[in-house]
Amino acid sequence: MGEPKLEAAIGMSRKWDAREAGREVTRSTIEKLTRPPDFFLLFSTIHYEKNGGFEELLNGVWDVLPKGTPLAGGTVAGFMNNYGCYARGATALAFSYPNINVAVGVGKNTKRNPKKAAKECAEMIMKQNTKVDFYFEFISGPIIPTFPGIGKQTVIRSKTSGNLMKKMIPALFRANRGTDRADEFLEYLVKYIDSPLIGAVCYDDGKLSKNYQFFNKEILKNSAILLGISTDMVPEFQTVSALKSRGVKIKVKREKDNRTVTKIDDKIATPELFRILNWKEGNVKEVEKFYSQAFYYPFCYKKEDKIHAVMLGLILGENIYFANKIESDELELFGLTGNKIISECKKAFSKKSDLVYGVICETYIETLGSSVYKIKDIIDNSTKDYLLLFAGGESIVYKNMVPHHLYESINILRI
Amino acid sequence: MYKSILNSKTMKYNILGDVDRMRDDPIAKVLDDLLKLDDILACMVARQNMISVMPSNDSFKAEINQIWDIIHRAMDDVFTVISEYSQTGLGEMEFRMQEYEALFYVFPDTENALVSIIPAFANKGLIEVEMENARREILAIMDEQEKAKIEVTA
Numbered sequence: 001m002g003e004p005k006l007e008a009a010i011g012m013s014r015k016w017d018a019r020e021a022g023r024e025v026t027r028s029t030i031e032k033l034t035r036p037p038d039f040f041l042l043f044s045t046i047h048y049e050k051n052g053g054f055e056e057l058l059n060g061v062w063d064v065l066p067k068g069t070p071l072a073g074g075t076v077a078g079f080m081n082n083y084g085c086y087a088r089g090a091t092a093l094a095f096s097y098p099n100i101n102v103a104v105g106v107g108k109n110t111k112r113n114p115k116k117a118a119k120e121c122a123e124m125i126m127k128q129n130t131k132v133d134f135y136f137e138f139i140s141g142p143i144i145p146t147f148p149g150i151g152k153q154t155v156i157r158s159k160t161s162g163n164l165m166k167k168m169i170p171a172l173f174r175a176n177r178g179t180d181r182a183d184e185f186l187e188y189l190v191k192y193i194d195s196p197l198i199g200a201v202c203y204d205d206g207k208l209s210k211n212y213q214f215f216n217k218e219i220l221k222n223s224a225i226l227l228g229i230s231t232d233m234v235p236e237f238q239t240v241s242a243l244k245s246r247g248v249k250i251k252v253k254r255e256k257d258n259r260t261v262t263k264i265d266d267k268i269a270t271p272e273l274f275r276i277l278n279w280k281e282g283n284v285k286e287v288e289k290f291y292s293q294a295f296y297y298p299f300c301y302k303k304e305d306k307i308h309a310v311m312l313g314l315i316l317g318e319n320i321y322f323a324n325k326i327e328s329d330e331l332e333l334f335g336l337t338g339n340k341i342i343s344e345c346k347k348a349f350s351k352k353s354d355l356v357y358g359v360i361c362e363t364y365i366e367t368l369g370s371s372v373y374k375i376k377d378i379i380d381n382s383t384k385d386y387l388l389l390f391a392g393g394e395s396i397v398y399k400n401m402v403p404h405h406l407y408e409s410i411n412i413l414r415i
Numbered sequence: 416m417y418k419s420i421l422n423s424k425t426m427k428y429n430i431l432g433d434v435d436r437m438r439d440d441p442i443a444k445v446l447d448d449l450l451k452l453d454d455i456l457a458c459m460v461a462r463q464n465m466i467s468v469m470p471s472n473d474s475f476k477a478e479i480n481q482i483w484d485i486i487h488r489a490m491d492d493v494f495t496v497i498s499e500y501s502q503t504g505l506g507e508m509e510f511r512m513q514e515y516e517a518l519f520y521v522f523p524d525t526e527n528a529l530v531s532i533i534p535a536f537a538n539k540g541l542i543e544v545e546m547e548n549a550r551r552e553i554l555a556i557m558d559e560q561e562k563a564k565i566e567v568t569a
Binding site: 086206207288292368369372373 | 537548551
């Protein structure tokens with residue numbers, strides 16, 4: 001008898017009808033396997049919400065998928081696989097391998113209480129008595145808050161209104177709105193787990209108004225799903241960043257939440273930020289304009305050798321509210337260019353591999369647009385099968401169990 | 416190979432509102448898919464003074480009506496540039512007018528382009544990926560049609 005052989009299959013559907021797409025993405029995946037799948041990762045863009053709904057997408061999947069197959073996944077901005085690069089459709093990755101066991105954990109209300117959600121997730125995995133070798137994680141993404149009397153706003157320049165809205169942030173979290181808190185979830189989660197992890201933040205088409213997680217037959221919101229894999233396969237993990245320093249360093253004064261910055265270089269934060277970025281209020285007033293620019297001005301610090309980007313979330317009067325926690329008083333302004341993304345992808349995907357599963361920041365596909373096919377050309381030369389997700393944030397934990405919740409990065413699991 | 420197909424289509428379909436359009440045209444179906452995206456308000460295969468293929472229901476989203484005339488005029492000017500430079504590798508063009516943007520994905524070495532009108536603050540990167548997919552699909556369809564034509568005449 002030969003050694004047990006890993007079978008990994010990637011499928012896709014571009015059908016608009018949710019049920020038909022569910023069937024097609026599943027059929028096109030599992031027909032490539034000679035054995036039933038041990039688990040099934042399902043991803044789709046947000047478009048099925050208006051074309052039959054995600055319940056129908058999952059119904060279509062379960063019309064075809066063998067009963068009892070563990071299923072996890074969620075919505076993403078786009079994906080790249082052997083077939084092409086897409087900002088609309090559904091894709092899936094299924095594994096079949098004789099030496100594999102799977103445990104699934106779910107944590108709910110990740111924005112309201114990430115600590116409790118992480119505990120729920122981990123305890124559910126532990127109850128399944130599976131020694132986990134690595135994890136896939138999928139967590140709910142950010143939802144732009146709607147403030148009473150103001151509506152959807154990201155830039156509130158009035159000091160009084162800004163302070164008022166700042167006080168409302170805990171209420172937003174209780175309502176499961178606002179930033180994803182995926183960084184906090186990961187910090188709590190690593191207290192319970194002892195194996196590497198690769199994670200993706202679920203997302204929509206960049207409007208930041210909704211996102212969903214898939215767990216077996218359920219469509220979830222504001223949840224985290226953890227898939228623990230027990231196997232004798234030894235995957236390799238890798239993180240790459242295309243961020244490039246703009247040569248501007250700042251010192252920030254943070255509040256206790258580590259998200260609110262009150263001072264930059266001892267000056268009031270908001271006007272100083274606008275001065276540094278050369279922003280005019282009118283140019284970033286609308287939500288779309290704000291985020292289309294903010295994503296290209298990440299302030300960063302280094303943790304171990306990883307560049308951690310902290311993303312501008314809201315302007316609340318004199319204060320700046322960041323979407324994730326700041327772990328350093330000294331930050332550096334970085335930027336992103338298409339050329340740097342391509343050159344870093346050449347490094348990341350140069351190694352010959354049978355399978356690559358990757359999570360890439362949504363900003364990369366936004367930046368590259370149609371040139372995202374240049375990344376595909378690179379991967380086609382080195383990798384047999386691959387699925388790369390364009391997500392709203394990326395989590396990675398290596399064997400040393402230091403949690404890295406990143407933005408604007410590329411994280412890879414390679415077999 | 417697809418170039419002669421594009422030229423024959425432009426001869427056949429004439430201009431918007433004066434068409435003998437094949438309802439089962441596979442290229443129109445590609446445009447239908449594009450138009451289903453929320454942020455694509457109008458899309459077509461066009462060249463200067465001529466819309467070659469429209470989505471199969473012959474219409475765009477209503478929001479575009481108020482600005483269509485001026486955008487259409489500006490589009491024709493852009494096609495002057497496309498016809499001048501498409502042979503030298505011009506692949507994409509775009510312009511912003513008021514609250515809208517027009518994206519032109521040129522079919523290589525021709526004077527034709529896939530054109531979409533989108534809101535100015537749409538997430539353009541994601542739309543561009545689907546524009547590129549549509550361009551590739553249309554090129555593949557044209558190649559198939561050209562091959563079929565050659566087989567018939569052979």
